[in-house]
Amino acid sequence: MPETPVDLRSDTVTRPTPAMRRAIADAEVGDDVWGDDPTVRRLEQRTAEVLGKDAAVYMPSGTMTNQVAIRCWAEPGDEVLIADNAHVFWYEGGAPGGVSGVLCRMLPTRRGLFDAEAVSAALRPANLHFAPTKLVCVENTSNRGGGSVWPPERARAVCDRAREAGLRTHLDGARLWNATVASGASEAEHAAGFDSVSVCFSKGLGAPVGSALAGDEAVIQRARRFRKMLGGGMRQAGVIAAGALYALEHHRRRLAEDHANARRLAEAIAEMPGIDLDPATVETNIVLFEVTAMSAAELVERLAERGVLAGATGRNQIRLVTNVMVDEKGIDHAINAFADGTAG
């Protein structure tokens, strides 16, 4: 047994490295609500640059960046088109209804991906009976889709179709860094065509806190107002932004290791009895599979007894997320724990 469990529940369990902690300790700070924090400003500029957008704004969480974006683009009673398995709908506490008063209209997907035709099919004529459709949301990589990557041209076609219909587009890019490393296309290529883009520093990149929303100057100015309204205006936020900036500059490329670990883990456990998993579906750092011989909860418990933490995402579904806290030896240990836990 390892001293500390091999934690594959999420890439949010990542903790700051010693070098990141030094950057945090040395951060120059000011009052960011007044625009005086140089570290936050640097983080926002660098994020905008990497995403190929004019401006960005730092916020405490990805939930806040997504929900502020929705609030920027839609009014109460409006409708948002969104993947049927989207994080915005499943995991943000009912915020689209609670914060913006919008309706989520679910688009059918395969592993979180839909196409331009799905947008067209959801459009309705202007008529006072219908909720006005204002926004299309895309999630890349798709969390509940098992870390699947949107090919840039497919996302671009969705954006083009939305624009033709007078709709805005938002990209939930909490794991856009993973999509970039897996596809070889840059962050800016993945973000091209979207009116707003949300990214997380606190998942695979390993920073302790924060996300950013990027877009043109006008929407980011509007977002600053809604961030304030929701209580997300922070004072000497450079202390946490320094960790995010360090992560942005130093931790993107290493995600390839998490992807290789995920693939090796998937290939090994796909061979085990009572596991339904196609390793070809593992594109990034998420391994999603069905358990057929017992409930997901039971296997999760067996794994925990063997020093491996996993998450049940359905009665018979388990999700594993490789991350910087788990090295190759950790993956070896996890494979052994699965072999043991699935046997008899």
Ligand SMILES: *Cc1c(COP(=O)(O)O)cnc(C)c1O
């Ligand atoms: C984690 C995540 C978010 C944001 O989550 P927070 O915990 O609020 O930072 C948004 N979208 C996706 C797809 C995510 O996986």
